[in-house]
Amino acid sequence: MTTRRPVEPVLWLAFSAGGMLSALLVPVLLLLFGLAFPLGLLPAPDHAHLHALVRSPVTRLVLLALTVLALFHAAHRLRYTVRDGLQLKRLERLVDALCYGGAVAGSALAAYLLATIS
Amino acid sequence: MPDTIAVDVTRYRPDRDDRPTTQRYEIPLRKEWTVLDGLNYVKDRVDGTLSYRWSCRMGICGSCGMTIDGDPKLACETFLTDHRPGPVRVEPLHNFPVIRDLVVELTDFMAKLPRAKPWLVTDSDKPPPDAEYRQTPAEMDEYKQYSMCINCMLCYAACPVYGLERDFLGPALIALAQRYNLDSRDHGADERLEVVSAPEGVWDCTFVGECSRACPKGVDPAGAIQRYKVTAAKETLRSLLLPWGRR
Numbered sequence: 001m002t003t004r005r006p007v008e009p010v011l012w013l014a015f016s017a018g019g020m021l022s023a024l025l026v027p028v029l030l031l032l033f034g035l036a037f038p039l040g041l042l043p044a045p046d047h048a049h050l051h052a053l054v055r056s057p058v059t060r061l062v063l064l065a066l067t068v069l070a071l072f073h074a075a076h077r078l079r080y081t082v083r084d085g086l087q088l089k090r091l092e093r094l095v096d097a098l099c100y101g102g103a104v105a106g107s108a109l110a111a112y113l114l115a116t117i118s
Numbered sequence: 119m120p121d122t123i124a125v126d127v128t129r130y131r132p133d134r135d136d137r138p139t140t141q142r143y144e145i146p147l148r149k150e151w152t153v154l155d156g157l158n159y160v161k162d163r164v165d166g167t168l169s170y171r172w173s174c175r176m177g178i179c180g181s182c183g184m185t186i187d188g189d190p191k192l193a194c195e196t197f198l199t200d201h202r203p204g205p206v207r208v209e210p211l212h213n214f215p216v217i218r219d220l221v222v223e224l225t226d227f228m229a230k231l232p233r234a235k236p237w238l239v240t241d242s243d244k245p246p247p248d249a250e251y252r253q254t255p256a257e258m259d260e261y262k263q264y265s266m267c268i269n270c271m272l273c274y275a276a277c278p279v280y281g282l283e284r285d286f287l288g289p290a291l292i293a294l295a296q297r298y299n300l301d302s303r304d305h306g307a308d309e310r311l312e313v314v315s316a317p318e319g320v321w322d323c324t325f326v327g328e329c330s331r332a333c334p335k336g337v338d339p340a341g342a343i344q345r346y347k348v349t350a351a352k353e354t355l356r357s358l359l360l361p362w363g364r365r
Contacts, residue, residue, distance in 0.1 A: 008321045009354035012347055080324040084282060 018073025124205035180270030239306025264297035289329035289339030315350035
């Protein structure tokens with residue numbers, strides 16, 4: 001039954017949500033902040049404007065959700081790539097711990113950074 | 119166009135070979151000949167000891183699955199002219215034990231098959247209807263694609279996860295479970311849930327997607343598995359959030 005290893009479905013949900021959210025939001029953010037603003041294709045918003053935007057709880061929540069889910073998406077993908085692709089099934093627990101542990105650490109760092117914006 | 123083509127066939131005769139070997143046959147290259155026609159030519163005219171499975175010659179029976187130039191294919195649907203100038207490599211399906219030459223052992227799949235209950239499970243509380251079960255075209259479209267499976271095992275040969283995890287139910291079996299789950303006449307979805315949502319069910323799948331690429335009948339097992347993951351994940355969340363409810 002599903003309750004025997006209920007963690008796998010939950011990890012998969014995070015993986016799916018992370019993939020979907022990253023595919024929708026990351027290209028937009030990269031295009032704006034990586035190309036359009038630095039190259040002057042679009043008028044860049046000034047620092048005060050962006051700072052006010054990031055201080056809003058809604059923006060922080062969206063950025064946190066995006067970062068956390070994207071990290072868990074990457075962790076899930078990396079776990080299978082390393083375990084099956086490199087045939088490291090005997091190190092399964094270590095691979096799981098490193099991948100998801102990395103995602104947890106990254107999420108904690110993101111939460112700390114977003115929470116301490118003043 | 120040259121009038122012959124070389125075919126390198128993997129031979130394994132357990133009574134005399136320690137390991138599989140490759141044997142080359144030169145066969146006539148004709149425009150309308152498939153790999154199966156070539157093998158039949160070898161069997162009839164050149165070497166009667168060659169063993170392989172085949173029956174219908176038209177992609178319905180699912181018997182002649184083999185690895186042709188590295189890809190899992192039905193021999194009856196693979197034309198020799200598409201593999202010019204050759205030689206064409208013909209090997210048994212990957213991920214299965216070989217019995218002899220190109221004949222593989224399918225016991226693992228046959229043993230798993232009934233666990234997914236691939237038949238219409240009826241509601242035993244209700245008496246059977248007086249007339250036939252009616253279904254709209256839209257209701258049939260829900261599952262029709264998955265009903266095209268001919269159990270040829272190409273998806274199992276293509277699946278890297280099945281090669282690593284022998285307990286994995288595998289692509290065709292999960293697609294078959296979905297074929298019945300999505301059928302408006304069926305009431306067995308709850309009974310299949312336990313088997314298909316187990317770790318060796320959908321959760322072993324890492325969405326490589328080779329199964330759907332290999333399928334000669336246009337079934338999309340990878341899609342069926344991903345859809346079922348949503349169902350199974352919802353059930354898990356429900357059992358986590360509402361442990362006192364139905365399972």
